[in-house]
Amino acid sequence: MKLIIPMAGRGTRVRPHSHTTPKPLLPVAGTMIVERIVETFARTLDRTIDEIVYILGPDFGREIKETLKEMSTRHDAKATFRVQDRALGTAHAVSCAEEDLSGEVIIVFADTLFDSKEKVTVDDADSVIWLKEVEDPSRFGVAVHEGDTITDFVEKPSEPISNLAIIGVYYFKKGEDLKREIQYLLDNDITGHGNEYQLTDALDRLLKDGKVFKKATVDEWLDCGTLPAWLETTGEILAKENHAYDEYPDTTIHPPVFIGDNATITGSEIGPYVSIEADTVIKNSRIKNSIVQKNAALADCTLEDSTIGNHTELTGATGEVHVGDHSILKQG
Incomplete structure (x- = not known):
């Protein structure tokens, strides 16, 4: 299975550190953010990841690629690199790996860490979306569900229709299906929030096409997107792991x-x-x-x-x- 990680953003809210290091490569208690994400999948997913596709910015140099190659090798995975020249939204970011959107794929945006006590199974679903229960769903895109089946996606709901926020982790049984819907958005210039091409619009099209979406809930969802959040998440991980x-x-x-x-x-x-x-x-x-x-x-x-x-x-x-x-x- 391929793991696709869009990480072309400059991480302006964690400057000055992101001037030299992409945000997903910053450490949390001795381990890079991106590596902690890979470790979480190895521990909680009922599939083996054998290739990691990194979507990088055009100015990411050789040293960054070497670091990611070494990390991939530690996890018995091939490293592949794609480039996003311009930041035009989450769907556009994923489209930069269009040649990798085939067969089973997982897409994860490397802004946050997450964990689950239970093993996640992706059987009997066209797509699985990772979700976290939140107190204020109006701040997030949420998934409406009946049992384990997702029936709708709503961006920042004004009414309390669901308290399960979408955390930015997605599984697709057929990457080709997602590729087709993203291409439709691009070809028809269908943009959403921020006048950008949004992955949730592609998900909505897949849902309306009759694809079966299941939910996977996480116990832990930790932000690393700002300096205070990076510090807070590091503190929570330190307390959890209790290093000698x-x-x-x-x-x-x-x-x-x-x-x-x-x-x-x-x-x-x-x-x-x-x-x-x-x-x-x-x-x-x-x-x-x-x-x-x-x-x-x-x-x-x-x-x-x-x-x-x-x-x-x-x-x-x-x-x-x-x-x-x-x-x-x-x-x-």
């Missing part, structure tokens, strides 16, 4: 934390809710509710609600700080 950690000289650790390989920490207080990636050096600092990426060097810092880029040098910083890769910041 080493002892460090003159340092107090308040779990939950994640501390990557070859990290060096001295004279500091770390946690709670701190993720420190590999090969980072921290001296005489107090850090809580923050993300520190690889190969960073921090000294004499007191940080909270902060996100620190790869290969960044930070001295004397205090409070909430967000700095991108290869930055040097000295305060005090």
